Amino acid sequence: MKVVTGIPVLDDLIDEIPNGKTLTYWINPEVEGDVFAMQTIYTNVEEGLKCAYTTITISPESILAEFEEFGWNVKDFENFEIVDLYSEYVGYPSKYKYSANPLKIDEVCGLLKNVLEEFDVIYIPISSIIDVCGDESISCIESIFKLVKEKGKVLITSFVSWPYPEKIKKIVGDLSNAIVKIGGIHHRVILGYYYGLVKVDWKNVKSKSILFKLVRPGGVRAYIPKILVTGPYNAGKSTFVHAVSNVALSVDRLGTTVALDHGHLEYKGFSIDLFGTPGQERFDPILRMLGKDALGVILVVDSTKPETFPRAKQMLESVTHFGLPYVVAANKQDLSNALSPEEIRKKMYLPEDVPIIPISASKGEGIFKVIDALLDILVGSWKEGENEFEIST
């Protein structure tokens, strides 16, 4: 049997989940991540594998309705079963073949082990079991992980990273053969969502982060984030977009951008679209329109022309009105009369925590530090080489 995740890009990276392995979706508590496991289960149900989906904090009816909302009519398949740990918990008799009272952890453990014997792929929401049954239920989880290996089955789990004791996180992290982290891109609020493979022990793969949206029906859909590159006329926006991108194109008239610069960049596992906005005031309505669904802003300023800073500030305010995080690229640092980043900060009254990166777009100097600074704000410390879990092979 070939078990896959059914998640875009992920299957290209890992090919399949071999028998005897556990894949854990490691979910940020503020992100809707349950759908990943649902998509994995449905994909394998469709392929004819016997799959079981465990629910404990949501009623089986609600789970089935959610599957349906995504366009996955699992209840039409005979090879799909719900493992109901919810009904007895809230005092209703269960109408499902596989059920137990979660307050009796031994009963739950016994049931899950039986299910594991009968099915090819089983899904267990680990953190929900810990939430309901208590931290001590981790020993039951541990024994199930071990049984998966012994019986050659495939276990899909979800672990919502609430502030659990480190010991619990370590057990789940160590026993999972593959971990897919599902997180949020945040700046005060969560502005976007990503997933990435942070551990896999059966294949040598490079870490990759993919931004996603949930589509109903459809499920997880990868998408490319939009970063705005803005700044006053002749600050060097087009030069920056071209210098940093793998491919780029501009709509110019007499050497000045009159529509958009567009660049695409594959960098540190992220696939990024850069949109350079025209600097002239008559194009400001475009600026506001583009700001609505962007994820971040790079403000390019000409370090030799402080007289353009008020216009730069005005442009920044019109896009950051939407709450977007931003970094400042202090361009033309190769010229002798360039102001230093700290002088620019003072003149523009920028807060201390706003990164101002000295660059020379024409010479390609410092340009990737600008991207690094923005990614650092957007996804925090989760960057290549700094993962919570090392990629191991």
Added chain:
Amino acid sequence: MNMGVQESILPGVSLKKGSNIMIYGPTFAGKAMFTRTMFKKFVKAGYCGIYVLTRESAEQFIDWFGEEYDSNTVKIIDCVTKSMTGDAKDTEAIKRETVMNLTGISAKINKFLEEFWRKGNRNIILVFDSLSTLLMYLNLQTVFRFLHILTGRVKMTGAIAFYIVEEGMHDEKTIVTLKQLFNGMIEFKEENGKKFVRFVSPFTKTDWLEIHVDEGGVIIT
């Protein structure tokens, strides 16, 4: 005296943005009505609101809110309907969740915060009515972990949040544990058939103020 406007919650008491406040008192002391009245006043004053319901449905709440209800500015997380019927549909302004699915509740609060934020709204009020229902289904440790994340997010966004807790339903350890997460408490009591309220924080303690509660709202005398 009518209740204050915007960040002022009681005479002489204003809250800073990012505050997490516990609403605590015995059953029928007027906590829920006080909180709703305050929520409505904040919304009228230009705030966007998120109301998490665990004891009645979104439709009942909207009925109470009346004609002033605007789905653009008031979002509801209904943790009742889905537990009962399982097939209730979500709308743009009403999301349904089971009361035990804390990840679902947390994700939905964040979706609404994102929506407000992206529209440029920075004045946000959140009400969680009530934590006692969560504690009926889930242990203190689990609820604490959930609140640890939620109160942190409220601080980050500069919202103001209120969490109702029933007095007499939980042991002292539970209340002491929960209090650690909050900046202050609006406390209720009932004496000789009269209802009173006061505000308590590490820096302030007001006198008890008498309140009158009816279906329409709360008046502080």
